Amino acid sequence: MMIGNGKTQAPLAVMTQGLVKRYGDFTAVDGLDLQVPQGGVYGLLGPNGAGKSTTMKLLLGLTSATSGRMWMLGQELGRKQRLAPGRVGSMIEGPSFYPGLSGLDNCRMVADYLGLQSSAAPRVLAKVGLSGHEGKKASDYSLGMKQRLGIAMALISRPELLLLDEPTNGLDAEAVVEVRQMIVDLARREGVTVIISSHILSEIERMAPAVGIIAGGRLLYQGSLENLREAGYIDLRVSDPRAAAALLEHSGVGYRLTAQAGLLQIPELPDQTVAGLVSQMVSQGLQVYRVASERKSLEEAFLELVESPSAQEEPSGRGGAR
Numbered sequence: 001m002m003i004g005n006g007k008t009q010a011p012l013a014v015m016t017q018g019l020v021k022r023y024g025d026f027t028a029v030d031g032l033d034l035q036v037p038q039g040g041v042y043g044l045l046g047p048n049g050a051g052k053s054t055t056m057k058l059l060l061g062l063t064s065a066t067s068g069r070m071w072m073l074g075q076e077l078g079r080k081q082r083l084a085p086g087r088v089g090s091m092i093e094g095p096s097f098y099p100g101l102s103g104l105d106n107c108r109m110v111a112d113y114l115g116l117q118s119s120a121a122p123r124v125l126a127k128v129g130l131s132g133h134e135g136k137k138a139s140d141y142s143l144g145m146k147q148r149l150g151i152a153m154a155l156i157s158r159p160e161l162l163l164l165d166e167p168t169n170g171l172d173a174e175a176v177v178e179v180r181q182m183i184v185d186l187a188r189r190e191g192v193t194v195i196i197s198s199h200i201l202s203e204i205e206r207m208a209p210a211v212g213i214i215a216g217g218r219l220l221y222q223g224s225l226e227n228l229r230e231a232g233y234i235d236l237r238v239s240d241p242r243a244a245a246a247l248l249e250h251s252g253v254g255y256r257l258t259a260q261a262g263l264l265q266i267p268e269l270p271d272q273t274v275a276g277l278v279s280q281m282v283s284q285g286l287q288v289y290r291v292a293s294e295r296k297s298l299e300e301a302f303l304e305l306v307e308s309p310s311a312q313e314e315p316s317g318r319g320g321a322r
Helices: 052-060 103-113 120-127 143-155 173-190 201-207 241-251 271-283 298-307
Strands: 002-005 008-023 026-032 035-037 040-045 067-072 075-077 088-091 161-165 193-198 210-215 218-223 233-238 263-267 288-294
Touching (some): 026 052, 026 218, 035 193, 035 210, 040 052, 052 088, 052 161, 103 120, 103 143, 143 161, 143 173, 173 193, 173 201, 193 201, 201 298, 210 298, 218 298, 233 241, 241 263
Parallel strands (some): 040 193, 088 161, 161 193
Antiparallel strands (some): 008 026, 067 075
């Protein structure tokens, strides 16, 4: 599986086409087309209830899709087609372990289930920073240590793909930093592809160069977070916005009339081009009160996308400035 962009192509670890999951009249996942690059961290970002956990369960075969197709690690998945055990590790909706067993015994149990040598358990516990705590009961672990144990159990088979559902949820600030760095290091040093879900933009921003943003079960954006932000726009406050819009239309400049009286928005343009437009407006008797370059913050762009995905104002004029 490859995804192309111009002359370059990158292999995909996960791809879905039109993935749908319905529970009665409720659609939890609605036509999802994911493209997860191989290697590194991919962030599945969206508010609570967006469909992130359901998407991960679909990929893992923990629930069946209503329709659509899925590929993981080059293999198409279905009701009767699953990946060999151990190729994918996961921690969904919090870590699962036996609280009465030690961290070491929990990992040994998973190794035994997968037919692996139990000697892998100390190695993987060391990898997630639990050396020295192997003999302690899991029930006595701190919340951050429990998250690390859950990730260790997911890593016991040395998977090619790791799915982590809200792994920093509920942790204190220090534990968040530790778990976050551990995930980034796993992807960088071990070559594991990690899909991590979160409703916290700042967490995904620090870990994942590629993201898929979902809300209401729909994929609203896929790509880098930096590209989510607009390149920028210029606010023009003028005495007669309709006359100014006609001039922009004649000049082939895209614009948007806003709800705010007298305000138009045009794309970021070279200074000389903007100066020429202002001169034309003034020569036609228009008063130009303000010319200001603006750019949305990443948080503003994200919130606008997930809070009103179907209420985005369409641009007017040619060029489609936003």
